[in-house]
Amino acid sequence: MGSQRKTNGLSHTAVPGQLCDLTASQARLLIGQGVISPVEILESCIARVEASNPSINAVVTKAYERARLEAVRAAQDVADGRPLGILHGLPILIKDLNETENIRTTYCSPLYEDHIPNADDTVVARLRQHGAIVFGKTNSPEFGIGSNTTNRVFGPTRNPFATDLTVGGSSGGAAAALSTHMAPIVNGSDSGASIRNPAAFCGIVGLRPTPGLVSSPERKVGMSTNGVEGPMARTVADVALLLAAMAKHDPRDMMSVPVEPKQFLTLKSVDASSLRVGFSEDLGFAPVDKIVRETFRRKLEIISPSLAVCEECDVQMTDAEEAYWGVRGLYLLAGHHARYKQHGQALDANLVWNIEDALHSTPLQYAEAFSAQTRIYRDFQSVFDKYDVLITPAVNVLPFPHAQSYPTTLEGRPARHYAEWYSITYAVSLVGHPAISLSAGLDPHGTPFGLQVIGTRFNDRRLLEVAQALELVLSSHAETRRPEPDVAALSS
DSSP states (O other): OOOEEEETTEEEEOOOSSGGGSOHHHHHHHHHHTSSOHHHHHHHHHHHHHHHHHHHOOEEEEOHHHHHHHHHHHHHHHHTTOOOOTTTTOEEEEETTSOBTTBOOOTTOGGGTTOOOSSOOHHHHHHHHTTOEEEEEEOOSGGGOSSSOOOTTTOOOOBTTBTTBOOOSSSHHHHHHHHTTSOSEEEEEESSSTTHHHHHHHTOEEEEOOTTSBOOTTOSSSSOSOOEEEEEESSHHHHHHHHHHHOBOOTTSTTOOOOOGGGGGSOOOOOGGGOEEEEOSSTTTOOOOHHHHHHHHHHHHHHGGGSSEEEEOOOOOTTHHHHHHHHHHHHHHHHHHHHHHHHGGGSOHHHHHHHHHHHTSOHHHHHHHHHHHHHHHHHHTTHHHHOSEEEEESOSSOOOBTTSSSOSEETTEEOSSTTGGGHHHHHHHHHTOOEEEEEEEEOTTSSEEEEEEEOOTTOHHHHHHHHHHHHHHHHTSTTTSOOOOOHHHHHO
């Protein structure tokens, strides 16, 4: 974005008309160089929220006053020549499932409509320590359950490309805010699809890291591949920048592993023509609509000449549906059963259904689910004996009306339950591999289409490097280039 110029041996990015249109990497460079002020970019982001948010309802709580004070201090730190954090001066929006000090945190539930925490949760505190400036909260389903971003407190978030359609979820407010340049970076969280499918539906980039890379002691079930915090942005480089601030070892998180976060600031350039890519339309089990399969094949046809290998991979994740449902059931029971006992039917219908379904499962069924998870994980490793990454569609379906809770039919037959439409992502959650959603242009209906790129466990840096190479290939073709919504129309 913008032209390049050289000053005193440093590469500077020319400032665009609207500072909120800068990528996070561009903005951080310019802040550090004193070319722009944290105050200026914050005000530009606030102006974009005020103009576009009424049309899409991505930001549900605003925290401008405190953010403005922090931006002034951040600007002074630059002027004084003080050490600057990885995210110094960058405005950030936080998902309304993360606790934020003195900023309303509702979990998008009527039960917590007026809840104001007295401290940040661990991940938010970490982002602040690296210099990010929190100026608002983004919409989610109630307690993040479900993948259509709507709730009884704030209502639906609307897709910036077609406001009658869903943004997916649960990090749907985050994805819509990024798509419309309300902020250069946002945080997300992902159990089954919650970073990846909203990223796909909104035309941005979202990473579900390897569980344990971004530690979070607040997780209710320590030894679980569910409930991963992760970065979302408009480019792979910005996702890597945010991951460098989010990743950290914390012994209080049972999944946490030693990590050097700064590795994500120095991604190596990868030649796309050296990449061996396997692809699967459905991972051998997921119901993927015909139009998604056809669009997926078309996108791969466009980029495959730029790759060393791009061939169909015989992935058979048989039993992934039943295994994930069992693993997920125990996870939700641990996190929400006490709340269900206290509030019952006052909770969102999706959560009530999940809890009651889990309660009716037997110990043997849970044992079989965990056994199947182990078997599926072991079999899945063979994919990476031959390929650098595995690519699938990022979602089983195209965006559907936000007034509809979920697609009731898949491949022409009735859906088994409300979550089956994102099974192609929760299968990857089951095995605990990192996966990134890359924008690949538009689908035949004119809304964004995404690719899920899957890498090897605890090799997130390599996945980001490969994703950056694929991003470059995708951006070189009009049909696969990342789309932008009509912000002027939304603002009007």
